Amino acid sequence: MQHRAATLAASTFRCSRRAMSASALRLAPAGVRAPPPPPSGDAPGVREYLYFVDVHGQLFLDDTVPKNIATCFKDKRFLDFFFSRLRANPPSNPLFAAGFEYVSPCGKEMNYVRAADAPIVFHDLDSQGLLWFAGSKTHPFDPSQIFVSRGNGYFYHPLPAGSPLPTPTRLAALDTPLGLIKSSAVLSHLASGADMESGTVTLHGRSYKINFIE
Numbered sequence: 001m002q003h004r005a006a007t008l009a010a011s012t013f014r015c016s017r018r019a020m021s022a023s024a025l026r027l028a029p030a031g032v033r034a035p036p037p038p039p040s041g042d043a044p045g046v047r048e049y050l051y052f053v054d055v056h057g058q059l060f061l062d063d064t065v066p067k068n069i070a071t072c073f074k075d076k077r078f079l080d081f082f083f084s085r086l087r088a089n090p091p092s093n094p095l096f097a098a099g100f101e102y103v104s105p106c107g108k109e110m111n112y113v114r115a116a117d118a119p120i121v122f123h124d125l126d127s128q129g130l131l132w133f134a135g136s137k138t139h140p141f142d143p144s145q146i147f148v149s150r151g152n153g154y155f156y157h158p159l160p161a162g163s164p165l166p167t168p169t170r171l172a173a174l175d176t177p178l179g180l181i182k183s184s185a186v187l188s189h190l191a192s193g194a195d196m197e198s199g200t201v202t203l204h205g206r207s208y209k210i211n212f213i214e
Contacts, residue, residue, distance in 0.1 A: 050100065051113045055154075056182055057121030057133065062114065076135025082111070083134035086119055087164035102165065120159055120179035125189045131157060133179060143208045146190070146201055147178055150212055155181040155190060174213065 050062035058072035059079060073079060082104050089096050089103040089112060100112035102119045113119055122131040122139070130138040139160050147156040156178040159165060163177050181190070193202035200207045 046108050046110055048110045048112065050095075051104075051111055053113060053115040053119050053121065055116045055121065055180065056184075057123045057180075079135035080137055083120065083137070086113065088166045089113075117154065118156065118178060118180040119165060120163075121182055122157060122179050123182045123185060125181070125185050131179075131181070131185075139179075143201065143203050143206075145211070146208065147174075147176075147211045147213050148194075148196075150214055154183075155186045156213070157181055 052060045052062045052064075052067070054060070054067060054072075058067070058069070059082065060067050060072050064071050073082075085104045085106060086102055087104075089101055091097075093100075093103075095112050099114040102113040102115065104111040104113060120133055122133045124132040125141055126132065129141045131141045132138055139157075141157065145158050147158075148154070149156070159177040159179050165177050190201060190203075194210070195201070196210075199210045199212065201210055202208075
């Protein structure tokens with residue numbers, strides 16, 4: 001099933017229902033159903049779908065049960081396409097109040113997204129100093145721009161310059177749009193050098209100040 005889904009997902013370059021989610025729905029395991037079009041109030045003829053991003057950066061149809069590695073979208077080209085179009089959903093849209101603070105428009109499709117934390121999750125940090133997100137997108141890592149939440153201990157990093165995405169609502173006091181750094185990447189590359197008492201992180205023999213988020 002996963003092989004067939006991956007094959008179908010490779011065609012996700014057309015702005016259509018088939019490109020974005022129909023193939024995944026046809027091959028979805030038991031317990032996954034298509035969400036009904038939500039009442040967002042968009043123009044007639046616009047098709048609307050709901051998605052969810054977890055703290056690992058995995059993308060799902062919102063009502064997928066269970067949500068795990070087997071049921072998330074995996075095609076890297078599709079993920080790059082989807083996340084490259086992601087932006088803020090206007091608060092005036094009724095779905096915003098339901099937690100769908102982001103939208104990835106595609107022609108006559110509006111793909112609304114809610115996130116467990118941040119909508120962009122950096123899932124790896126490589127030896128070249130690049131943060132990876134979406135499917136195969138990268139962004140230079142700046143160790144002086146590490147943000148850590150005092151509330152949950154999550155690590156964040158600013159998004160690429162000019163990003164149309166806002167900082168998650170609970171971090172709205174910040175002017176800098178942030179992406180979440182996946183916990184496995186933190187454990188592999190940052191945790192050993194992080195000292196929360198002194199508020200610093202040491203990388204390659206150099207210490208950097210941590211920017212704490214209240």
